Amino acid sequence: MNALLNPFVMASAKGAGWLLVLSWQAAVLLAFVWAGLKIFRVKSPALRHQVWLFALIAVAAMPILSGVVQSLPLPQPSNRALSYAVELPRIVVTNDAALVVQNSPPALGAEPSFRQPIILSLSFALWLAGALIYVAKAAINGAMLRRLRAGARRASLADLDCDECDCEALRAGKAHLAFSNEIRSPILLGVLRPMIMLPADIAAWTSPMERRAMLRHELAHVARRDHYVNFFQTILVAVFFFHPLARYACRQLTLEREMACDDHVVGSGAEAEVYAESIVKVAERSIALAGAPSCAHQLALLSTRQVLERRIEMILNKDRARIIALRWKYLILPLALIAIMAWTLLPARLTGQGLAQIEGKPRPPVVEWMTVVRGQELKPIVGDGTEPALELLRTMFDAVLRRDTSVLKRILDDNFIRTDFDGRVKDKAQMIAQVINPDFHPARKFEFADVSLRGNQDFVIATFHGTAYGEEDRQDKAVMFRYTGVFTKREGEWKVLAFHSSGELDPGERVKQ
Numbered sequence: 233m234n235a236l237l238n239p240f241v242m243a244s245a246k247g248a249g250w251l252l253v254l255s256w257q258a259a260v261l262l263a264f265v266w267a268g269l270k271i272f273r274v275k276s277p278a279l280r281h282q283v284w285l286f287a288l289i290a291v292a293a294m295p296i297l298s299g300v301v302q303s304l305p306l307p308q309p310s311n312r313a314l315s316y317a318v319e320l321p322r323i324v325v326t327n328d329a330a331l332v333v334q335n336s337p338p339a340l341g342a343e344p345s346f347r348q349p350i351i352l353s354l355s356f357a358l359w360l361a362g363a364l365i366y367v368a369k370a371a372i373n374g375a376m377l378r379r380l381r382a383g384a385r386r387a388s389l390a391d392l393d394c395d396e397c398d399c400e401a402l403r404a405g406k407a408h409l410a411f412s413n414e415i416r417s418p419i420l421l422g423v424l425r426p427m428i429m430l431p432a433d434i435a436a437w438t439s440p441m442e443r444r445a446m447l448r449h450e451l452a453h454v455a456r457r458d459h460y461v462n463f464f465q466t467i468l469v470a471v472f473f474f475h476p477l478a479r480y481a482c483r484q485l486t487l488e489r490e491m492a493c494d495d496h497v498v499g500s501g502a503e504a505e506v507y508a509e510s511i512v513k514v515a516e517r518s519i520a521l522a523g524a525p526s527c528a529h530q531l532a533l534l535s536t537r538q539v540l541e542r543r544i545e546m547i548l549n550k551d552r553a554r555i556i557a558l559r560w561k562y563l564i565l566p567l568a569l570i571a572i573m574a575w576t577l578l579p580a581r582l583t584g585q586g587l588a589q590i591e592g593k594p595r596p597p598v599v600e601w602m603t604v605v606r607g608q609e610l611k612p613i614v615g616d617g618t619e620p621a622l623e624l625l626r627t628m629f630d631a632v633l634r635r636d637t638s639v640l641k642r643i644l645d646d647n648f649i650r651t652d653f654d655g656r657v658k659d660k661a662q663m664i665a666q667v668i669n670p671d672f673h674p675a676r677k678f679e680f681a682d683v684s685l686r687g688n689q690d691f692v693i694a695t696f697h698g699t700a701y702g703e704e705d706r707q708d709k710a711v712m713f714r715y716t717g718v719f720t721k722r723e724g725e726w727k728v729l730a731f732h733s734s735g736e737l738d739p740g741e742r743v744k745q
Contacts, residue, residue: 244360245352250295251359255475257577258291262477264573268566275552276562277491283566284485285461288468290574291478298578359474366470377421384410384429392430393440394447402428407454417514418446420453423463428454437517442510445502452496458489487539494547495554508547515540602680606633620726621685621692621719628728629678629698637664645720645727653713653733675702690721 265287274280387409389399401407408425411432418434421427428450434443453459465482472478498504546552604610610626624643631639641664648660658666666672683696694717701710718730 240353244356245350248352248356248359251356254291254294255472257294258472258475259477260577261291261570261573262287262481265481265570266477268569277488277495277546279562279566281485281488281492282563283570284481284488286563286567287570288464288478288481288485290570291472292464292468294574294578297574362473363470366473370466370470380412380414380429381410381421381427383414384412384427385432387411387430392435392443392447394444399447399451401451401454407451416518418450420450420459423459426454426459437513438510439506441503441506442513445497445507445510446514448497448500448502449493449507452493453489455496456489456492458493461485461489491543491546494543495552498547499554504547504550508544511540511544511547602683604629604633604678606674606676620721621694621717622683624719624726624728625680625694625696625717628731632667633674633676633678635667635672635674637668640664640667643726643728645722645729648728649730651730651732673702675700677701687719692719693717694719 265283269280269283274283389402389409391411392409402409406426407420408427410427410429411434412429413432415429415431418428418430421429428447430446434446438446465485469479469482494507497507604626610630627639627643630636631643641660644660644663646660648663650658650663652658667674678701679699681697681699683694685692685694687693694715696715696717697712698715699710699712701708703709714734716730716732716734717728719726720729721727
């Protein structure tokens with residue numbers, strides 16, 4: 233592939249990997265929230281709205297939290313089952329019996345490990361195209377809103393015959409009131425300077441009590457700062473337009489927001505029957521004028537019939553306890569559970585390991601503990617990566633690089649067999665003799681990549697790619713092999729039973745260090 237395209241392909245493949253991991257995290261977290269709301273039967277729309285909002289904020293904050301967590305001296309997430317579900321695309325783990333590990337060590341990276349980055353880059357391009365379409369739609373909608381604001385005329389409470397309405401937000405300048413000929417229902421426009429816009433002929437088809445109820449509904453949105461939440465939703469939908477659970481959560485957020493404002497209207501003293509009648513009038517008027525030219529720019533779209541019926545039913549249900557002011561004590565438990573779940577879903581370590589290079593070669597790992605350097609002490613394995621097989625792998629290669637036969641005598645099983653890629657076979661004694669042979673020139677560094685473990689408590693098979701860095705003809709050389717190691721437990725101590733290198737990946741390639 234053209235070298236000029238490599239950086240773009242790899243960058244887009246890396247972006248697709250992040251999206252895939254973030255999608256799994258969002259799916260698990262939002263499914264957890266949905267199940268919690270169903271199990272605990274939360275009846276307050278205001279409370280359900282806050283729970284869904286906090287869940288979506290947690291989803292959006294996942295990438296930032298992942299980076300922050302790595303830099304803090306805090307315990308790393310260690311729930312292997314959830315980590316496996318979230319990071320499933322990046323590893324391959326088989327299970328012959330009881331798993332020794334259910335995931336590769338956290339330090340191997342949280343990005344998906346794929347051998348075809350071009351497919352990933354194409355997937356990222358499709359996502360980017362879809363996101364740009366949603367951004368373009370939002371931009372067009374924003375331009376339409378600005379045109380509506382520019383064409384609206386300012387109104388006052390006296391124009392609505394609502395002088396007695398408790399409208400502190402309007403009097404304090406937190407929101408403005410306006411009339412427009414291009415809308416069919418009351419709507420709240422804007423983010424930084426919210427404006428309540430009403431149909432210009434609203435006085436002709438509503439009573440003063442109905443107008444007060446409608447105005448209270450829009451003012452409830454201002455008091456709850458729903459215009460900021462709606463802006464956040466717009467951004468989130470543009471990113472997760474492909475994610476069914478994220479889109480469902482956004483729809484629920486919108487529904488709960490409207491019903492919470494309905495509760496606010498009725499709870500603040502409005503007659504439930506009058507307010508329900510005003511909503512029905514708005515729905516009838518919007519349907520009757522659906523073919524009018526001015527409706528082409530209608531922004532305050534009504535809910536579906538089922539949602540409208542649900543809102544009316546909840547408004548008229550006088551046996552319901554309506555929560556107007558938010559009671560934070562009821563949010564402590566759900567927010568704590570969401571925070572714990574989000575923490576659990578965070579990958580323990582984030583590195584660049586895992587994405588294959590364009591030419592099909594394994595990318596050299598950047599994790600220190602997966603690199604063995606001659607003359608240097610082994611780096612401690614971080615997180616949960618304390619598997620005996622991994623320790624034996626590093627110890628064996630370190631001993632070979634240092635020509636330490638005492639270590640090899642201790643960790644190699646008496647029945648040890650080494651098979652080279654050219655078919656030559658060595659037993660334990662021949663392996664040790666080769667290491668101390670003066671003609672043997674060990675590499676100065678060895679790196680592991682794409683490690684996969686399977687087995688049970690007494691027998692483990694490890695497969696991985698390894699890169700040996702050395703020198704030949706006074707030139708630096710990096711040679712990559714596919715390896716398979718077999719480990720067994722003898723009298724409570726792990727031993728290397730067999731080792732096989734299945735082939736050189738890049739024969740004769742010279743790489744400058």
